[in-house]
Amino acid sequence: MSKTLYDKVFEDHVVHKDDSGSYLLYIDRHLVHEVTSPQAFEGLKNAGRKLRRTDCTLATVDHNIPTDSRANFKSTSTFIKQQDSKLQVETLEQNVKDFDVPFFGMTDDRQGIVHIIGPEQGFTLPGTTVVCGDSHTSTHGAFGSLAFGIGTSEVEHVLATQTIIQAKSKNMRIFIDGDLSPGITSKDLILHVIGVIGTAGGTGSVIEFQGLAIENLSMEARMSICNMAIEAGARAGMIKPDQTTFDYIKGRPLAPKDAEWEKAVSYWKTLHSDDDAKFDYDITIKASDIIPTITWGTSPQDALPITGSVPDPSKIEDPIKKSGMERALKYMGLTPNVPFKEIPIDKVFIGSCTNARIEDLRSAAKVVKGYKKADTVKRALVVPGSGLVKKQAEKEGLNKIFENAGFEWREAGCSMCLGMNPDILDPEERCASTSNRNFEGRQGALSRTHLMSPAMAAAAGINGYFSDIREYKYIENSEPIQIRVEQEDKALQDAVYDHEKKPIAEGETEEELENDEINDIPPAEHDANQAPSDSADGGNSSNAFLTLTSITAPLDRANVDTDAIIPKQFLKTIKRTGLKAGLFYESRFSKNEQGEDVATDFVLNVAPYDKSEILLVTGDNFGCGSSREHAPWALKDFGIKSIIAPSFGDIFYNNSFKNFLLPIRLPQEIILEKLYPIATKGEQLTIDLPNQQIRGPNDEILIEHFDVEPFRKHCLVNGLDDIGLTLQKEKYIIEYEALRKDKFSFLEQGSKNVVPVQGSKKSKFGLKTQEW
Ligand SMILES: CC(C)[C@H](C(=O)O)[C@@H](O)C(=O)O
Numbered sequence: 001m002s003k004t005l006y007d008k009v010f011e012d013h014v015v016h017k018d019d020s021g022s023y024l025l026y027i028d029r030h031l032v033h034e035v036t037s038p039q040a041f042e043g044l045k046n047a048g049r050k051l052r053r054t055d056c057t058l059a060t061v062d063h064n065i066p067t068d069s070r071a072n073f074k075s076t077s078t079f080i081k082q083q084d085s086k087l088q089v090e091t092l093e094q095n096v097k098d099f100d101v102p103f104f105g106m107t108d109d110r111q112g113i114v115h116i117i118g119p120e121q122g123f124t125l126p127g128t129t130v131v132c133g134d135s136h137t138s139t140h141g142a143f144g145s146l147a148f149g150i151g152t153s154e155v156e157h158v159l160a161t162q163t164i165i166q167a168k169s170k171n172m173r174i175f176i177d178g179d180l181s182p183g184i185t186s187k188d189l190i191l192h193v194i195g196v197i198g199t200a201g202g203t204g205s206v207i208e209f210q211g212l213a214i215e216n217l218s219m220e221a222r223m224s225i226c227n228m229a230i231e232a233g234a235r236a237g238m239i240k241p242d243q244t245t246f247d248y249i250k251g252r253p254l255a256p257k258d259a260e261w262e263k264a265v266s267y268w269k270t271l272h273s274d275d276d277a278k279f280d281y282d283i284t285i286k287a288s289d290i291i292p293t294i295t296w297g298t299s300p301q302d303a304l305p306i307t308g309s310v311p312d313p314s315k316i317e318d319p320i321k322k323s324g325m326e327r328a329l330k331y332m333g334l335t336p337n338v339p340f341k342e343i344p345i346d347k348v349f350i351g352s353c354t355n356a357r358i359e360d361l362r363s364a365a366k367v368v369k370g371y372k373k374a375d376t377v378k379r380a381l382v383v384p385g386s387g388l389v390k391k392q393a394e395k396e397g398l399n400k401i402f403e404n405a406g407f408e409w410r411e412a413g414c415s416m417c418l419g420m421n422p423d424i425l426d427p428e429e430r431c432a433s434t435s436n437r438n439f440e441g442r443q444g445a446l447s448r449t450h451l452m453s454p455a456m457a458a459a460a461g462i463n464g465y466f467s468d469i470r471e472y473k474y475i476e477n478s479e480p481i482q483i484r485v486e487q488e489d490k491a492l493q494d495a496v497y498d499h500e501k502k503p504i505a506e507g508e509t510e511e512e513l514e515n516d517e518i519n520d521i522p523p524a525e526h527d528a529n530q531a532p533s534d535s536a537d538g539g540n541s542s543n544a545f546l547t548l549t550s551i552t553a554p555l556d557r558a559n560v561d562t563d564a565i566i567p568k569q570f571l572k573t574i575k576r577t578g579l580k581a582g583l584f585y586e587s588r589f590s591k592n593e594q595g596e597d598v599a600t601d602f603v604l605n606v607a608p609y610d611k612s613e614i615l616l617v618t619g620d621n622f623g624c625g626s627s628r629e630h631a632p633w634a635l636k637d638f639g640i641k642s643i644i645a646p647s648f649g650d651i652f653y654n655n656s657f658k659n660f661l662l663p664i665r666l667p668q669e670i671i672l673e674k675l676y677p678i679a680t681k682g683e684q685l686t687i688d689l690p691n692q693q694i695r696g697p698n699d700e701i702l703i704e705h706f707d708v709e710p711f712r713k714h715c716l717v718n719g720l721d722d723i724g725l726t727l728q729k730e731k732y733i734i735e736y737e738a739l740r741k742d743k744f745s746f747l748e749q750g751s752k753n754v755v756p757v758q759g760s761k762k763s764k765f766g767l768k769t770q771e772w
């Protein structure tokens, strides 16, 4: 039977299939960062569980770390000034020691954004399953791996079992017909695609990108495309591996070598969709239709060609779309019909897991070279995606080009992509950004983000206005510094052996340093919200969801992203509880003249809805975007136990079940006709999970049947912790591991070959002298 690329990779990882149709998949590569892991490690500790495979796990710090020069770095505790950020980073530093996880910390040149370092090290390989507690894990699909973001409960599940419970997604193909026109980048391509299919377009599907335009792209450009597959709502994005892929991987530190390399490549060559494979959805986009693209609104689907103007809501008929557009334009401070090229900007951000690789920096540097940043542009930040990208760029002299133009050259991290560190925009500042999300408040409270390619962001920084890169006048050979090195220097990676940044301050011993850091970490407390797992099947009747009767808060919005449900400043906790105050923070509160929070008339602030346990959303795609499990934690903390909406972001949907919160999908017209009138009257609905029904205030049946996958229902009705359930299937995991060791022996080394940095704190790995 013919298969798609997704079918092949999925099937090669099935450990077990349940009668209910739910699969247990083996995970080859697990990337870990500081934001979504503390509660997972705490869960392991509380339950006395081990980490199953450290060799399949690789950790780094990226979201919270300042991008200031680390030239005088002494210790995390002195370097990071924001207390909550410091705590998250130090908690990961402690957890990697406690669980023996290979780790790239701040004294290591290999540290960087988690989705940059995996491919850079050769940890990400074709045909593997790759997960991370981060939505942009989709990036790794560029290698033909099945890579997707997971929530913190799933991180814990993977740490404990090296597997994940999955349902099979639908197959979607996006075929790019023809090749891209000159000057058009992969960022324009993916923004264009999202503009066409919308942020819910890929929901429930794995997208395979195909066509000449894709085949002609470099690996880095392919990564930018798959990176933003999540912004199209997809579970994952994939591109079949080819010679470009193999050339990129060969020689990287953690890639297979010699005979294992040959064995790997012959398997990888089988990883493509068969000619007659069937896709559930098939979309063709003409490459010649794609021109430089930017976003104007507060969702990545608000994408238009740079030659266009701000859209006009008066021309829109659909009332939900019209009010959404009005709201976005008001937030963005934009007037309808103004040409994009006449809109001035305040700041530039060149960075993020979408566009902070060496090719991105090269293309921005070419634009900047020989010019000065416009006087009206207050700041332009260039943040390399990893320490190694930074090194490579410095070797090529790109840092000098940026600095000569008045751009700031920073250290690696997520930075202003979401501003969990000090890099944020001031309210109402407009930013030309190479990142992937333009949500309200994303780059700082009331910040205004416009997404675009690195070359376009750089051009905006020079001109002071959004600019069409095709009209831009490059200055060639005007400066002594040339962009000479077109090939990435893989040998630079060996430089970690002689890197200059010594982590230990003069006069301070390793032991003192270690003690300093440990002293800053409060002892782990038992988290009351953590599902106890001492019973054999992990059951806990207090979590069980049977029937729920409550008034229902109506929410008339579409595309409510998880940044809106719980903004970034509340992600810095290492606990699962205490998030009630942050729920819908930007909507529930505004600042008065004294700068204090004042409650708005947002539905959850107003009686009787402030006591609602059900949220009824009329628009599509609730919980899209980030994988933060903090979103269901905050909803739960507020008292919400069920959410009804036409559709949900895939990761949010999963995360809800893990927290015994029931998401129910119903068609929009049914919601509007049958449930909305009751909700707006402040009357009660009853959700009956065992019978899969919704009843009205007089117990009349409103919804005869709603869908919920049998396995999820079983777990919810019985209050089951699925780590406990999976561990009961350990015999299948052991069997799979034996098969894997033989058939996929080239995956066995994994992160075992990670060499600790010289002079780093004591590591249980010891200082190896492996050859790379
Ligand atoms: C912090 C993390 C959960 C989040 C994500 O999942 O994407 C972040 O990386 C983001 O980009 O919003």
Ligand code: SF4
Residues within 6 Å of the ligand: 062, 063, 113, 134, 136, 352, 353, 354, 413, 414, 417, 418, 435, 436
């Ligand atoms: S999207 Fe931004 S915050 Fe999220 S991982 Fe990528 S760079 Fe970091």
